[in-house]
Amino acid sequence: MINDDNKTEIIDKYLEGSLDLATRQEVEQKMQEDEAFREEVSLQQRIIQAVRKQERAALKQELSDIFEQENDKVRVLSKRNIYYAVAASILLVVAAGIFLWINTANSTVDGVLAVQLVEGARGELPANIPDQVPTLIFKNEAQYNFHYQFGDTLKLYGNFSLEQLQLAYEPNHNNYRLLVDDESYPIQKNKAITPLLP
Structure with missing residues (x-):
């Protein structure tokens, strides 16, 4: 049963697609009958979209800043430093890939x-x-x-x-x-x- 105590959590799960069939149908019925509830679902959906865009933009900016800082530093690297730089770059690429995969693998x-x-x-x-x-x-x-x-x-x-x-x-x-x-x-x-x- 949807009430003021649990409606935010239920709306979140509805938008994630993780509700059971009965609760999902209850949400959809309430959306059809209750304009205020429908507007809450729409608002929460827009907030989730904005947060996802913000997270992607922040990651992109952080990666850009890192690469810009590295390009500003002109120095001779020893073999050991080259290995560390390559390992760090691989980790960044893997982390970015995992982050993007998680954000795009939603159902x-x-x-x-x-x-x-x-x-x-x-x-x-x-x-x-x-x-x-x-x-x-x-x-x-x-x-x-x-x-x-x-x-x-x-x-x-x-x-x-x-x-x-x-x-x-x-x-x-x-x-x-x-x-x-x-x-x-x-x-x-x-x-x-x-x-x-x-």
Whole structure:
């Protein structure tokens, strides 16, 4: 049961994709029913993204500073110092690789897809259709591959990347089309996890 004492922890686990099915469904139901809760989830998602960007930028700057300091020091190195320098460089590269792997190996990718009118449609999006849809991609879901779930958030299950996706709205049919690498898939708002079929 979600309450004020545990909701921050539950939202964190939801955004990490580490909740059990029942709790995940409870969170999604509460997001649909409670606008304030939905806004808290969205805010926490943006905070996590900002922290990740900040950590990557800080590591990049630290590595840049180290290399800049080393380039400023012109000296003759003995063989022993060369070995230490090579070992330290290898350690830095391995540490940076592990850091990046940990940050990119998460099972979820989150972002926003802009909603456009389907090709050939005229006018603007209806007022009840949002111009952006929060999107979560679950890459490591064993039981689902190339599936979706669409409520206030579009959840995609499979090996997707935000760069290969587009979301279009068809006003004549009052439905959406998901474009994956220029292949078009009709999708409908529903609570069930559904396979993507052309």
